Amino acid sequence: MKxxxxxxxxxxxxxxxxxxxxxxxxxxxxxHIIDRSVTPLDCKPLVEEAKKDPKxxxxxxxxxxxxxxxxxxxxxxxxxxAVKIGGEEVLHRHELTFFNPTGFFYDVWDxxxxxxxxxxxxxxxSYKKFYVGNFLTLDGFAVRCTSGDPKRYREVVKKVASYxxxxxxxxxxxxxxxxxxxxxxxxxxxxxxxxEGNWKEFLKMxxxxxxxxxxxxxxxxVLKSMAVTFKQAGVKDIVLDPVTEPLGEGLKGxxxxxxxxxRTAIAGQDKDVAYPIMITPIAAWLIEGDEVTKSYWEAVIxxxxxxxxxxxxxxxxxxxxVVMPTITLRFNIxxxxxxxxxxxxxxxxxxxxxxxxxxxxxxxxxxTYYTVESDLTSGGIKGWLLxxxxxxLGVEVSVAGGQFTASKVKExxxxxKIEEKVNHRYxxxxxxxxxxQGAIEDExxxxxxxxxxxxxxxxxxxxxxxxxxx
Amino acid sequence: MKKFTLEEFLELLKKYNVEEIEGVKIEGDLEIELEGxxxxxxxxxxxxxxxxxxxNFLYHANMALGYLQxxxxxxxxxxxxxxxxxxxxxxxxxPEAAPAVEELKLPTxxxxxxxxPYKEExxxxxxxxxxxxxxxxxxxxxxxxxxxxxxxxxxYTFDAPQPHLPAIAIDVFDRKPMLAxxxxxxxxxxxxxxxxxxRKCVKKFGADLVTLxxxxxxxxxxxxxxxxxxxxxxxxxxxxxxxxxxxxxxNKEKDPEVLEKAAEVAEGERIMLAxxxxxxxxxxxxxxxxxxxxxxLSWTQMDINNQKTLNRYLxxxxxxxxxxxxxxxxxxxxxxxxxxxxxxxxxxRISGLKGDTDLNFPMSSGTTNAWGAREAWMIDxxxxxxxxxxxxxxxxxxxxxxxxxxxSLAGVDLFMMMHPVAVAVLKEVFNTLGGNVKxxxxxxxxxxxxxx
Ligand code: B12
Ligand code: SF4
Numbered sequence: 001m002k003x004x005x006x007x008x009x010x011x012x013x014x015x016x017x018x019x020x021x022x023x024x025x026x027x028x029x030x031x032h033i034i035d036r037s038v039t040p041l042d043c044k045p046l047v048e049e050a051k052k053d054p055k056x057x058x059x060x061x062x063x064x065x066x067x068x069x070x071x072x073x074x075x076x077x078x079x080x081x082a083v084k085i086g087g088e089e090v091l092h093r094h095e096l097t098f099f100n101p102t103g104f105f106y107d108v109w110d111x112x113x114x115x116x117x118x119x120x121x122x123x124x125x126s127y128k129k130f131y132v133g134n135f136l137t138l139d140g141f142a143v144r145c146t147s148g149d150p151k152r153y154r155e156v157v158k159k160v161a162s163y164x165x166x167x168x169x170x171x172x173x174x175x176x177x178x179x180x181x182x183x184x185x186x187x188x189x190x191x192x193x194x195x196e197g198n199w200k201e202f203l204k205m206x207x208x209x210x211x212x213x214x215x216x217x218x219x220x221x222v223l224k225s226m227a228v229t230f231k232q233a234g235v236k237d238i239v240l241d242p243v244t245e246p247l248g249e250g251l252k253g254x255x256x257x258x259x260x261x262x263r264t265a266i267a268g269q270d271k272d273v274a275y276p277i278m279i280t281p282i283a284a285w286l287i288e289g290d291e292v293t294k295s296y297w298e299a300v301i302x303x304x305x306x307x308x309x310x311x312x313x314x315x316x317x318x319x320x321x322v323v324m325p326t327i328t329l330r331f332n333i334x335x336x337x338x339x340x341x342x343x344x345x346x347x348x349x350x351x352x353x354x355x356x357x358x359x360x361x362x363x364x365x366x367x368t369y370y371t372v373e374s375d376l377t378s379g380g381i382k383g384w385l386l387x388x389x390x391x392x393l394g395v396e397v398s399v400a401g402g403q404f405t406a407s408k409v410k411e412x413x414x415x416x417k418i419e420e421k422v423n424h425r426y427x428x429x430x431x432x433x434x435x436x437q438g439a440i441e442d443e444x445x446x447x448x449x450x451x452x453x454x455x456x457x458x459x460x461x462x463x464x465x466x467x468x469x470x
Numbered sequence: 471m472k473k474f475t476l477e478e479f480l481e482l483l484k485k486y487n488v489e490e491i492e493g494v495k496i497e498g499d500l501e502i503e504l505e506g507x508x509x510x511x512x513x514x515x516x517x518x519x520x521x522x523x524x525x526n527f528l529y530h531a532n533m534a535l536g537y538l539q540x541x542x543x544x545x546x547x548x549x550x551x552x553x554x555x556x557x558x559x560x561x562x563x564x565p566e567a568a569p570a571v572e573e574l575k576l577p578t579x580x581x582x583x584x585x586x587p588y589k590e591e592x593x594x595x596x597x598x599x600x601x602x603x604x605x606x607x608x609x610x611x612x613x614x615x616x617x618x619x620x621x622x623x624x625x626y627t628f629d630a631p632q633p634h635l636p637a638i639a640i641d642v643f644d645r646k647p648m649l650a651x652x653x654x655x656x657x658x659x660x661x662x663x664x665x666x667x668x669r670k671c672v673k674k675f676g677a678d679l680v681t682l683x684x685x686x687x688x689x690x691x692x693x694x695x696x697x698x699x700x701x702x703x704x705x706x707x708x709x710x711x712x713x714x715x716x717x718x719x720x721n722k723e724k725d726p727e728v729l730e731k732a733a734e735v736a737e738g739e740r741i742m743l744a745x746x747x748x749x750x751x752x753x754x755x756x757x758x759x760x761x762x763x764x765x766x767l768s769w770t771q772m773d774i775n776n777q778k779t780l781n782r783y784l785x786x787x788x789x790x791x792x793x794x795x796x797x798x799x800x801x802x803x804x805x806x807x808x809x810x811x812x813x814x815x816x817x818x819r820i821s822g823l824k825g826d827t828d829l830n831f832p833m834s835s836g837t838t839n840a841w842g843a844r845e846a847w848m849i850d851x852x853x854x855x856x857x858x859x860x861x862x863x864x865x866x867x868x869x870x871x872x873x874x875x876x877x878s879l880a881g882v883d884l885f886m887m888m889h890p891v892a893v894a895v896l897k898e899v900f901n902t903l904g905g906n907v908k909x910x911x912x913x914x915x916x917x918x919x920x921x922x
């Protein structure tokens with residue numbers, strides 16, 4: 001964004017400190033605009049004023065312009081499932097954070113038979129992977145036109161649309177694209193793709209149907225020329241595809257093009273290429289080799305560009321050895337480095353426990369907590385889980401760094417009144433906190449049992465160690 | 471300018487059964503002039519209905535006009551129509567003509583633009599560190615490996631050439647370690663013989679280097695005396711002719727002694743001692759490296775300031791040469807802190823390139839850590855609602871690959887790894903981004919149409 005300090009934003013605000021936005025002062029609201037946790041539109045008085053007064057409207061528009069992200073933000077799809085891509089500000093996540101995680105789209109094609117199509121769609125929409133307290137899911141479909149038949153394509157697109165996920169329409173033939181748009185333009189699909197050969201028709205459709213469009217060209221002069229042409233004609237929602245080549249020098253060239261595009265947009269302030277970037281790991285399926293080779297390489301290409309500036313991707317493989325690493329990497333790279341991910345400390349009752357059930361302790365680092373909590377819950381283990389405030393650090397780190405201490409365990413036991421809930425005094429600590437065993441026993445008077453290193457093994461461990469023999 | 475009257479034109483159009491319009495003239499600039507003083511819209515309407523009739527089969531107005539133009543030329547009538555027809559005055563009477571006018575604005579040519587890539591130059595360079603020594607340099611290695619030398623971010627060869635691609639070392643242990651099953655199956659036959667193990671890594675799995683971990687020295691394991699443990703190092707130096715890295719057990723009290731002894735027996739071979747850390751006697755380890763001409767691995771736990779501190783100690787207090795330090799800023803696995811590891815390393819690398827002389831050393835990663843992630847080794851998800859995890863034989867290696875790949879993009883120069891498939895794939899990645907793989911696919915757009 002163009003402005004860097006809250007002060008610059010402050011001048012555009014009503015400066016009444018009315019508090020409607022949820023912040024005490026306009027200044028604090030301004031600071032949150034800068035860190036992008038709110039937008040100018042979250043200041044109701046400002047928006048209301050703009051509705052009445054054309055001058056205020058102009059000012060608001062200026063502010064929106066000043067605070068717009070460096071890379072344009074493009075929305076694919078509508079409603080709750082819509083995916084936002086782009087909107088990035090920096091080249092390296094430690095400089096601020098990355099904002100909109102890479103959109104993951106999976107291909108289906110219109111010459112598939114209906115049953116196979118349904119099965120594949122079903123796999124995409126039902127995909128789930130638990131990670132730090134949430135299920136990671138897939139974003140949508142890339143519907144490829146392989147029939148060359150507008151009627152068939154339209155039919156299949158309609159069917160895929162019924163799954164309610166955002167779509168990328170993959171067809172270079174304007175007739176096929178048009179047929180599909182007539183059916184689903186109101187779902188805001190992303191067109192793929194305008195090329196040097198078909199751009200006129202695609203430009204027309206982008207304007208007519210008001211849908212985002214991908215521009216595809218390997219030559220960056222051509223790609224930029226298309227972007228300028230489309231923008232001048234009034235298309236705002238543009239995605240750039242510098243062509244993913246899957247192998248050798250081609251892949252190296254792709255790497256270079258992607259980095260040059262993003263770096264030139266952000267560091268070089270070239271607004272004409274400041275759009276989200278499309279990567280197509282599916283191109284890995286063009287290389288020679290068996291399925292595992294291809295799918296591994298697909299994961300490699302995807303990962304390379306999850307780290308480096310890919311904003312939206314089209315995938316082929318739905319195998320876990322491709323989906324799991326890429327979806328996890330996406331989460332990691334797009335985690336906000338400014339805030340430690342932590343949960344509320346305190347006491348959690350797992351699976352409706354009773355007074356004879358075990359008491360466990362863990363830390364309030366989100367990754368640690370959710371791993372442990374889900375291991376207990378899904379393992380059908382009844383128990384009490386104490387969550388220690390380690391300022392969002394994991395077990396080993398907080399033991400080493402002094403945030404996990406016997407005296408803090410004692411305080412937690414007192415605060416949570418766990419002694420009133422159970423009729424035993426046994427505390428199970430993580431294997432990685434074993435060195436605190438004696439200290440916790442001395443401090444609390446409880447008997448401390450050292451559990452396994454990994455909470456995934458608590459179930460087996462309990463079978464041998466609970467109830468305690470003594 | 472000759473006036474072109476519609477009357478004249480209509481005469482000719484009569485042949486085409488176009489309805490007669492009276493009282494309307496079209497002038498040179500396609501200004502529509504109405505005879506008489508009052509504007510009679512009903513007079514214009516027929517003209518437009520005529521135009522739109524042409525429009526029906528000619529798409530839009532300018533083409534209709536062009537058609538009229540050509541038609542008139544063909545019929546030998548001087549054309550009245552200028553290049554930029556202005557239909558505006560009549561628009562209200564002919565709403566259906568409006569969208570047609572809009573479309574006139576659509577470009578027919580691309581607006582030519584030149585992409586000027588932004589140039590980034592860093593003032594500094596990463597130190598070059600050589601591992602191993604050949605006969606010429608007083609050692610017995612067949613080749614040496616050079617780490618570092620970057621002048622820009624990893625694989626940004628369009629900014630500056632990258633003289634050395636990352637190298638891969640495979641781990642060997644002097645005692646059976648705990649290994650994930652998918653890894654163990656590849657080493658089952660050599661687990662009791664470190665020299666054979668090393669040979670297998672080099673000959674069969676293509677390791678550039680071998681890391682020998684003397685874990686049996688751990689007082690909580692076998693407590694092998696240092697002098698005894700380093701015999702295995704001698705065996706390995708005999709068995710393979712690649713550069714060698716030697717690690718201790720991680721025991722803070724014992725490691726300095728073990729690594730010192732290793733430095734002594736490997737004199738002249740320019741091995742790397744792994745590692746010196748802030749919470750052990752780093753001085754003793756680094757001194758041994760310095761005395762016998764080895765490299766020291768400066769290991770800190772994900773803290774850029776600690777990394778600076780330890781490097782400075784090694785440089786200032788021990789007097790380590792700048793070409794003899796490699797850093798390990800700590801590797802966390804994909805899904806288990808990789809974001810911290812990646813960002814920490816990326817920051818260290820950028821600081822080094824920008825001129826922080828406490829940080830411009832090559833980096834090493836214990837990529838084998840990836841096998842600690844449950845996604846790499848568990849048979850299936852412990853979470854019931856999860857989509858089944860699929861065969862772990864395929865999940866494990868890719869977990870190691872993606873962990874390594876991510877960190878290579880942060881600037882890591884040396885990877886310590888274990889699974890042979892992971893080693894092979896990561897090498898292919900480095901060679902590809904390093905420009906050593908020539909082959910390409912003919913048409914990268916084929917996936918758009920492929921019928922599978
Ligand atoms: C990420 C990380 C960091 C991040 C921490 C981010 C965070 N929010 O926690 C940062 C960069 C901040 C960090 C800092 C430090 N780190 Co650090 N860090 C790691 C790393 C790479 C991963 C830790 C992790 O997140 N694991 C994943 C989580 C989910 O694991 P977990 O919390 O342990 O939970 C598991 C188990 O404990 C168990 N479990 C949890 N709860 C329970 C409960 C019960 C009842 C049971 C039975 C089991 C159980 O199951 C869980 C799932 O498997 C490890 C090395 C590694 N690869 O493991 C080093 C590591 C933990 N760090 C280490 C150190 C020394 C530090 C520092 C002290 C370094 C320094 N000099 O500054 C600082 C301390 C900072 C502080 N405390 O003030 C050392 C610890 C050595 C030791 N054993 O004492 C490690 C092991 C690295 C090493 N090899 O030296 N670190
Ligand atoms: S709502 Fe607007 S005016 Fe009110 S405090 Fe927030 S920023 Fe200021």
